[in-house]
Amino acid sequence: MTEPATEAPKARPLPPRHGVIARVLHWLTVLALLAQYLVGAAMVGAEGVLEPWIEEAYDGDEDLLLPVHVVIGCSILALTVVRFAWRQVVTLPAWPPTVTAGGKRFIVATERALYALLVITPSSGLALVLLSGEDWEVGDRAEWIAPLDLVDDDLLVGIHVASQILLLVTIALHVGFVLKHQFVDRDRFIRRMV
């Protein structure tokens, strides 16, 4: 008698993911943003929980942080422009069936908002150091004076701070959506970006 053929357990197919360039650009942006918020907080002498932590990590002249902040911020802007352009030319991976129509609308809206805020935040910072007529000390002897005095500096600081906060809120919504899919719907959603 022949044994009944036993079916090999089917391996769950892995969900499709973004291409390697999109993935590298995504995680570079995440790292740069993390550094940027910490440098920004250190620059304005963050109070409370962050202060002792920042002091331990950075035992230098706070005025020297501005050039670092400008370089990281401009890199975030450049990364965002390249990412957005790249996204227009590649085919995006299909959504897993666990993403509902409402879920699709939510993730598309949050990603659009992320792109917009990743342009507005650094641009408002750039406008501040170029168009506000303000000056900043850079280290002991140097000073940076905004070459033009076209826009009120309070307005620009207001936009810079409001957009940083909105960016953090949108990142929280984005990560919340990803984690809900990963751990509640168990559709291995994070793999789309790793």
Ligand code: HEM
């Ligand atoms: C996504 C990019 C950026 C993020 C998340 C960010 C975040 C921050 C944070 C958290 C602060 C401290 C809070 C405050 O505004 O007082 C700050 C301050 C500042 N940022 Fe940015 N920044 C970004 C890009 C830039 C860029 C590109 C520039 C300039 C080219 C810039 C210029 C400034 C300046 C001048 C301040 C000090 C404002 C003041 O005098 O109060 N930032 N930023």
Ligand code: HEM
């Ligand atoms: C600084 C924080 C973050 C920003 C600014 C950000 C931004 C973005 C953007 C703009 C996209 C759209 C895809 C693209 O055009 O490249 C995206 C997709 C994605 N992100 Fe993030 N992200 C952040 C943090 C995270 C974290 C912490 C995770 C993981 C827990 C994550 C997981 C994903 C996944 C899985 C996708 C794919 C979703 C899709 O296919 O549209 N992201 N992210």
